[in-house]
Amino acid sequence: MKESLRAQFMPRFLELARQRLERGQNALSDEPTIPLSQLPADMHSLAGDAAMLGLTDVAAAARDCEAMARLCATGREHGVTKDCVDKLEHLIRLVDEIAAQ
């Protein structure tokens, strides 16, 4: 991918990614104000954006999170929710690493 294109769109990608991840943290928290059903959609969009920018690790992590989030959304089993939180936190770390570069 052209560096100029990546440079042009990276700031907006990071901004959107953070918004989606914050919504995800909210949805998985003990007192959510955002429905859990929003999480799979946000992760799906994040995976798409990341893939287009060539951020394959982020895209793969977002897809994992999306898959887990779909399970979460069907019922709040503690184990599944915990896995979802872990995957979301992994994704947050990846995004933070990219932002720091």
Place this chain on the structure above:
Amino acid sequence: MVSADHEQRLILRVDYRHRDQDVVTHTLTVSPTRAGINNDRPIPVGTQMEVQLSFPQYFEPLSLQAEVESHVAAAGHGLPDVTMLRFSFRSAEEQLRLAALCREVPGEARLGIRVLLVEDSSMIREMFTHGAEHLSGKGKGKGCVEVIAAADGESAWYMLLDEPYDLAIVDMYLPAMSGATLIEKIRREPKLASLPVISISVGGSAASAAMLGAGADLFLGKPLVLRDLFGTIDRLAKVATRPPIAVSQKRILLVDDSAFMLEMVRTALADRGYEVLTANDLQELEQHAEVGGWNLILLDVQMPEAFGDDVGMVLRAVRGVSAPIYLFSSLDDDELSRRAENAQIDGYISKRLGVDRLIERVGEILTATENQ
């Protein structure tokens, strides 16, 4: 100067060789048998020479035998002396090509031509805009010439990279970046290298040499006869032997509920010379669908109002859209394949493979469609 029957005030590039020197100038009038050329060189009456008439991208070079018939003094202050050439033709085809150019073509231009004017004088920019609207046929129907203006070279450069143009008119004396520098940059950029460029200036033969040396296709001295320039463009739009760049561009419609995705993909594809329109929702899609003329339609799948495969099905089966329709999504391949097949559309492109693969696939699809 009194114009003869069928003599048209057309501006074409003229190349000829005189006294071991290559000369580039332009016509002021053209008829099926003669041309008046802008000329500051004394060429004896009766001189026989070979000339080439052309207009970049719109009129392929036509080589003709010519004889210097006469010299005509300038018709007014600021206007050039004119050398009249009489042509002799080696084939009927040569004669027909020139005659076709001189024939009045009724009706509207077949297409629009986007012109980027790079000129720091606001008065001249307004003259061009006015000229485009009132002299070239715009406003009388489908229209011909759209003039978009830039006040300096740097702005013009980014405009050229961002949007497609059919022609650039570049003043020599610009702030910060000179017209010659801008033209050199255009010629070095692969995406823009073949863009027709007309240079304009008050500078005379020195300016002409500088601008042509930088890569301009044509040099016109100021003051310009705008009616002649826009009349030429209008005529060429009707009889062009090669379609303007914008017509040969492929048009892609991209539908996605993500404004970010739309902008990123639009930028990446436009960078490769495609014309891309985007629809963020079904209402925008409806507006674009009315226009039509698409070479490719890309549909995201998971959208708030409808799934992309259902939209594709309606476009194909109900609206009768014949352009290739592809799903464009980060769903896994098996699901995309199934959805495309069920919707009876042409296939899918996975977002998972990134922008580079998208561009490759778009190229493959459009080439395959063209070769059918």
